[in-house]
Amino acid sequence: MPNMILAIAEQTDGQFRKVTYEALSEGKKIASANGFELVAVVLGSNVAESAEALAQYGADRIIVADSPGLADFSSAAYVEVLCGLVEKEAPELVLFGASVQGKELSACLAARCDAALATDCIAIAWENGAAKATRPMYGGKVLADVQLEGSARMVSLRPNAMAIVRSEGAGAIEKIEVSEVDPPVKLIEKNMETGKIDLTEADAVVSGGRGMGGADYAVIEQLAEVLGGAVGASRAAVDEGWRPHADQVGQTGKVVSPNLYVACGISGAIQHLAGMSSAKVIVAINKDPEAPIFMKSDYGVVGDLFELVPAITEEINKIKS
Amino acid sequence: MDIIVLLKQVPSTESMIEIDGDGVSIKPDGIKWVINPYDEFAVEEALRIREVHGGSVTIVSAGREKAAEAIRTALAMGADKGVLVADPALENCDGLGTATVLAKAVKELPHELIIAGQRAVDDDNFLVGAAVAEKLGMPLISMVFKEEVKDGKITCHKTVDGGSVVVEAALPVLFTTQRGLNEPRYASLPGIMKAKKKPLDTKSLADLGVNPAEVGDPKTKVVGLKTPPERTAGQMIEGESATEKAAALVRVLHEEAKVI
Ligand SMILES: Cc1cc2nc3c(=O)[nH]c(=O)nc-3n(C[C@H](O)[C@H](O)[C@H](O)COP(=O)(O)OP(=O)(O)OC[C@H]3O[C@@H](n4cnc5c(N)ncnc54)[C@H](O)[C@@H]3O)c2cc1C
Numbered sequence: 001m002p003n004m005i006l007a008i009a010e011q012t013d014g015q016f017r018k019v020t021y022e023a024l025s026e027g028k029k030i031a032s033a034n035g036f037e038l039v040a041v042v043l044g045s046n047v048a049e050s051a052e053a054l055a056q057y058g059a060d061r062i063i064v065a066d067s068p069g070l071a072d073f074s075s076a077a078y079v080e081v082l083c084g085l086v087e088k089e090a091p092e093l094v095l096f097g098a099s100v101q102g103k104e105l106s107a108c109l110a111a112r113c114d115a116a117l118a119t120d121c122i123a124i125a126w127e128n129g130a131a132k133a134t135r136p137m138y139g140g141k142v143l144a145d146v147q148l149e150g151s152a153r154m155v156s157l158r159p160n161a162m163a164i165v166r167s168e169g170a171g172a173i174e175k176i177e178v179s180e181v182d183p184p185v186k187l188i189e190k191n192m193e194t195g196k197i198d199l200t201e202a203d204a205v206v207s208g209g210r211g212m213g214g215a216d217y218a219v220i221e222q223l224a225e226v227l228g229g230a231v232g233a234s235r236a237a238v239d240e241g242w243r244p245h246a247d248q249v250g251q252t253g254k255v256v257s258p259n260l261y262v263a264c265g266i267s268g269a270i271q272h273l274a275g276m277s278s279a280k281v282i283v284a285i286n287k288d289p290e291a292p293i294f295m296k297s298d299y300g301v302v303g304d305l306f307e308l309v310p311a312i313t314e315e316i317n318k319i320k321s
Numbered sequence: 322m323d324i325i326v327l328l329k330q331v332p333s334t335e336s337m338i339e340i341d342g343d344g345v346s347i348k349p350d351g352i353k354w355v356i357n358p359y360d361e362f363a364v365e366e367a368l369r370i371r372e373v374h375g376g377s378v379t380i381v382s383a384g385r386e387k388a389a390e391a392i393r394t395a396l397a398m399g400a401d402k403g404v405l406v407a408d409p410a411l412e413n414c415d416g417l418g419t420a421t422v423l424a425k426a427v428k429e430l431p432h433e434l435i436i437a438g439q440r441a442v443d444d445d446n447f448l449v450g451a452a453v454a455e456k457l458g459m460p461l462i463s464m465v466f467k468e469e470v471k472d473g474k475i476t477c478h479k480t481v482d483g484g485s486v487v488v489e490a491a492l493p494v495l496f497t498t499q500r501g502l503n504e505p506r507y508a509s510l511p512g513i514m515k516a517k518k519k520p521l522d523t524k525s526l527a528d529l530g531v532n533p534a535e536v537g538d539p540k541t542k543v544v545g546l547k548t549p550p551e552r553t554a555g556q557m558i559e560g561e562s563a564t565e566k567a568a569a570l571v572r573v574l575h576e577e578a579k580v581i
């Protein structure tokens with residue numbers, strides 16, 4: 001049996017997360033260079049059909065655990081399945097997306113399998129069997145190279161950190177038996193925001209801070225929409241109750257790495273910068289020419305955001321048409 | 322109800338982090354050490370649950386002797402007692418090692434509920450809470466922003482990708498905190514005075530029956546730290562009016578940066 005890499009896919013209603021494709025692409029890169037097999041694992045209910053698509057990202061095999069009990073994520077039920085797989089397949093490396101779910105799942109699985117885990121990584125180096133992952137620490141103020149030892153080394157990958165590369169894999173589907181477990185944590189209610197682009201996976205993020213002066217984010221939302229991106233906020237705006245906690249960008253909120261980050265009415269506190277410094281291009285819009293955010297931005301515009309942001313939206317619409 | 326809070330002392334988020342000469346640790350100078358912000362939510366929530374249900378709140382931390390300061394702060398907020406596991410062997414410990422040690426320490430204490438932070442803002446591991454639950458065979462509920470304990474059960478509202486869910490489990494449970502759970506109180510002056518007399522036990526690994534070799538050789542090891550590429554001030558976009566500035570900005574984003 002060749003050595004292998006397991007990539008744990010993440011899906012909702014048969015739709016895979018972007019970070020799943022990123023993890024497969026990264027897994028394929030390492031697998032090809034080392035003669036490993038890349039095996040995708042899909043857990044859920046009625047997912048066999050959509051699972052086939054993962055062959056386009058290089059999966060040599062696709063293991064499907066299909067069961068009504070796996071329809072909604074439950075770390076207890078998922079870990080049970082994955083722990084069995086890790087024992088059976090003895091992978092060199094297990095990859096996850098560092099989504100909320102991926103972080104919980106990888107932590108539980110690593111603890112159960114007593115395996116090395118590096119969370120939220122932005123690079124993996126695999127040389128002669130030695131695995132090193134690079135991950136931000138201290139809210140991105142430092143990057144750490146972490147060496148992983150033992151079998152079934154586990155790495156979760158930060159969304160938007162790895163390129164998606166398509167490649168054909170054989171993608172043979174293998175269904176595995178799942179024994180029903182009675183999860184100790186019962187799901188009572190789901191409140192999902194459908195159709196919203198996930199902040200951590202968005203290519204563009206437009207954030208509004210205290211400079212918004214209130215809960216009306218229409219100008220921000222319109223710019224985010226023409227960019228096909230998501231709306232973020234500073235903690236000040238969240239604390240004011242203008243935006244939900246889930247929108248907070250920063251050291252104690254979400255870390256985002258979009259191609260374009262537009263900070264509107266945000267001063268640039270160190271905790272905010274921690275959440276967006278890894279964006280490819282940062283634009284700051286602030287009426288105070290001395291605002292510290294300008295020191296960390298690729299492009300800065302001084303002025304009133306309520307005039308500038310709609311004008312920018314309009315200009316983008318012009319190019320698009 | 323006996324509640325345990327897992328608490329880590331970390332550099333405050335305002336702290337500048339500089340890499341030490343050894344290349345694998347950070348310079349201790351000038352760092353202000355505080356309770357991990359997510360663990361502060363945990364302490365506050367534990368106190369609120371105790372206010373309703375009675376019982377006790379015990380703070381458990383693993384780290385250097387210095388971490389006693391953070392435990393004292395939590396005692397000053399109102400927690401009843403503290404346990405600090407301090408041992409030279411913990412210095413190289415990874416997240417799983419820390420969880421092994423904490424699980425051992427917790428086992429010796431009565432508990433129906435354990436509260437941990439979703440992550441510590443130094444290593445950003447998102448690991449220790451989940452791993453302690455796993456090691457104790459306890460149900461885990463992560464990223465909780467609202468909870469209610471009633472009739473031996475806990476109902477939690479928790480953040481998931483793309484929304485939130487409500488879940489329920491019979492106690493004992495370990496849950497981890499998410500912003501929005503509460504506004505942590507400040508330690509009052511009388512609280513600080515009282516905290517000085519509250520029990521704080523320091524334990525070594527030997528006291529817990531943990532073999533230092535078990536945690537001293539971690540599977541995950543930091544072998545090098547580097548600073549991310551420094552971001553510097555870029556180009557200021559000039560113009561006579563908002564429209565002019567907007568046009569100039571969109572032009573560079575489209576033509577130079579190629580992000581739109
Ligand atoms: C433990 C801890 C954790 C934290 N975690 C986070 C975190 O995760 N994320 C985070 O963001 N913060 C965090 N903070 C808070 C952080 O320190 C700052 O207080 C916060 O980021 C400030 O938000 P702001 O920039 O929106 O507000 P301010 O600092 O008040 O800045 C508002 C800016 O808007 C500008 N402005 C006002 N009106 C206009 C207008 N009409 N047009 C253009 N510009 C305008 C002003 O010039 C100013 O620069 C944390 C703090 C602590 C202590």
Ligand SMILES: Nc1ncnc2c1ncn2[C@@H]1O[C@H](COP(=O)(O)O)[C@@H](O)[C@H]1O
Nearest residue numbers: 327328383437438440441446447448449
């Ligand atoms: N050394 C420690 N002592 C006590 N609790 C800890 C320690 N390390 C981590 N924790 C707990 O585990 C949570 C997650 O930490 P981490 O996995 O390091 O991001 C923290 O918020 C704490 O509640």
